[in-house]
Amino acid sequence: MNKLKEYINSHELSEIHPSDIAKILKQLDDKDFAEAIQLVPKDLVGDVALALPDRYFDDVVESLSVDELSHAVTELESDDQLEFMQELGEVDKGVASQVFDTLHEDDRLEITKLQTYDEDEAGRYMQLEVFTAFRDEIVQDVIERFAALRKANELENVQNLFIVSKDNKLRYTVGLDNLLIFDFSKTLKENIAESGDSFEPKKAYDRDEIKDVVHTFEEYDLSVMPIINAYGILVGRITSDDIYDLIIEHATEQMYNLAGVDDEAEEDDEIVKAGRKRATWLSLNLLTAIAASFVIAMFSDALESMVALAVLMPIVASMGGNAGTQSLTVVVRQLALGDISQGDAMRIIKKEIALSLGNGIFFAIIMGLIAALWFDMRMLGVVIALSMIINLLMAGFFGATIPLFLKKMDIDPAIGSTVILTTITDVVGFFSFLGLATYILL
Incomplete structure (x- = not known):
């Protein structure tokens, strides 16, 4: 537990990685674990819980109050919120129900929306937080808006700008590296026309099988993929870290199945x-x-x-x-x-x-x-x-x-x-x- 204190005290909150905390927690016995989880910064508890093996989730739930669990869920991205609530429901349905009721209405709506998808559908694994812009927006305005969202910590792990029409249908995907070399005084539409490059998005539908999405990520070495519905409307994104977890999970499942x-x-x-x-x-x-x-x-x-x-x-x-x-x-x-x-x-x-x-x-x-x-x-x-x-x-x-x-x-x-x-x-x-x-x- 002293090791955890030293790690937390020697790092700024922005420098602390949940996986590093999880490694330390896994070395503790049950008694020390319950005390140590209280030392974890409240904004990181949810990420740490998901970084730990499933068998530790019971201990996390037992060590935290409903309000603390609710705060942990609030700090997660939408796809991780769903995963956290699913695991919480498996441990204690009563506590899960209490936590869900205390969440902000927006969080409850997002979790409920993701729950409408089956386990094998892409929509189940997408994040609903996306960075979008319209074609007629000035690049300078888009960058300033993005900077404001990042400073407010409302967006994480953003690699692409999704350009949509007025009815929110996906039109283009522009990497942030390309965005930085655009003419800031012109619109996105003008820059795209002048560049001569193709910004056609490599996308998937929310009802596509997730295994097909995984193969597309591997085939094209993608870092993120926009997810649209049957009408072409942008509904979310799937990032490479989620795909990596799915690949590991599937490989583990196959090894276990081969061993019976x-x-x-x-x-x-x-x-x-x-x-x-x-x-x-x-x-x-x-x-x-x-x-x-x-x-x-x-x-x-x-x-x-x-x-x-x-x-x-x-x-x-x-x-x-x-x-x-x-x-x-x-x-x-x-x-x-x-x-x-x-x-x-x-x-x-x-x-x-x-x-x-x-x-x-x-x-x-x-x-x-x-x-x-x-x-x-x-x-x-x-x-x-x-x-x-x-x-x-x-x-x-x-x-x-x-x-x-x-x-x-x-x-x-x-x-x-x-x-x-x-x-x-x-x-x-x-x-x-x-x-x-x-x-x-x-």
């Missing part, structure tokens, strides 16, 4: 909830393991007559599983990044099959020689070599087709892919190895 765990449950401190989610996937994995065991049981006589088969059998399944996971991970990630189009399926499948087949042949030769020398059985080397080629070939094929199929069915490719693939590579690996061994060796 739930991202929301893992971020919570409730062990029972997280354990129940994990148990669901482990139960499914148990069923798939039993299926693989049935395949092994079919060849119990072969295993009893040749111990070498039991020794080598896990190698085939393991190599297939790892090769399939490589293909699966690559395809899932490329789908998430939008690098695979609808007509790309065959190209991806052919590529993964070729890679898996090439690796299959290479490692089949190596393992075949090792098995032949190890057990002094030439044909045993042939059996495991053929089995590895078959299994790695199937691993590459299914590692590519499973996520592509799930995507076509409008299911997140990361969900369930690993369990399905592991089942296939285990069953194919055991069946091909033991089947070939029974046919060739016994």
Whole structure:
């Protein structure tokens, strides 16, 4: 806690960053945390709360009064206000309702407006605070107005001026760097006409899917994007910091899904909830393991007559599983990044099959020689070599087709892919190895 005091006392309020405070708070125990949160400047409490992991939000709520929480919300931008109120509602609906009732009418209207959008719509993530001007305004007047808004702290993180018509329809987007080299004595319209540059805005609709907006940000390396409604009226903006958070959130969700765990449950401190989610996937994995065991049981006589088969059998399944996971991970990630189009399926499948087949042949030769020398059985080397080629070939094929199929069915490719693939590579690996061994060796 002393470290937090030193940090706050040694910095001007304008120099304090919420993330730096959050780092210090995360190092404290529950008792010190409750005292330390009171030291945080009231204007920054909301930003600090959102910078902390979700599990700390309960402690923030318990440590602050309704008035303090209300002030924290007031100091946030509209999109962050919505996020804060959502998390507050998850912690305590009663307190959230009290805080909402104490907010200024404008804040309540903005939060309510953003709540009308679905979780997957761009409008849900936009800021309603935008800097606009009309085409016939003098540049000098626009800059003076912007300076006044910044000094009053009514605008933050502004990179672009949005030029609108009298009915608030978006016409142009001008970066502040371009605005500074305009002729200050002329109108925006005159400067745009004389510059010869294109100021056509790269925009999105409020009902567009947010994942498409994320891809546009990545594709064009944008810092901000204006959001319009179906009538072309400017309703807000989405900034790169929000997009960055969404990218991290989606990447984390995919990693958790590939591992068969739930991202929301893992971020919570409730062990029972997280354990129940994990148990669901482990139960499914148990069923798939039993299926693989049935395949092994079919060849119990072969295993009893040749111990070498039991020794080598896990190698085939393991190599297939790892090769399939490589293909699966690559395809899932490329789908998430939008690098695979609808007509790309065959190209991806052919590529993964070729890679898996090439690796299959290479490692089949190596393992075949090792098995032949190890057990002094030439044909045993042939059996495991053929089995590895078959299994790695199937691993590459299914590692590519499973996520592509799930995507076509409008299911997140990361969900369930690993369990399905592991089942296939285990069953194919055991069946091909033991089947070939029974046919060739016994």
